[in-house]
Amino acid sequence: MDISRKLGILVFFGVPAIIGGGIVYGIAGSYIPVTAYEIMLYLTAGAIVSK
Numbered sequence: 001m002d003i004s005r006k007l008g009i010l011v012f013f014g015v016p017a018i019i020g021g022g023i024v025y026g027i028a029g030s031y032i033p034v035t036a037y038e039i040m041l042y043l044t045a046g047a048i049v050s051k
Contacts, residue, residue: 006049013045 017038024037 001049001051009049010045013041017041 020041021034021038024034025031028034
């Protein structure tokens with residue numbers, strides 16, 4: 001996998017991190033679920049990029 005494809009995947013996961021983080025905070029009202037959501041999202045992105 002070339003570097004441009006890896007960067008594209010990271011950008012693709014960056015948008016849900018920003019938008020989804022706000023949605024999770026709006027629903028939960030706390031930063032702890034947002035942190036858990038972000039960690040799961042980054043682990044998924046890392047697993048895809050590391051292939």
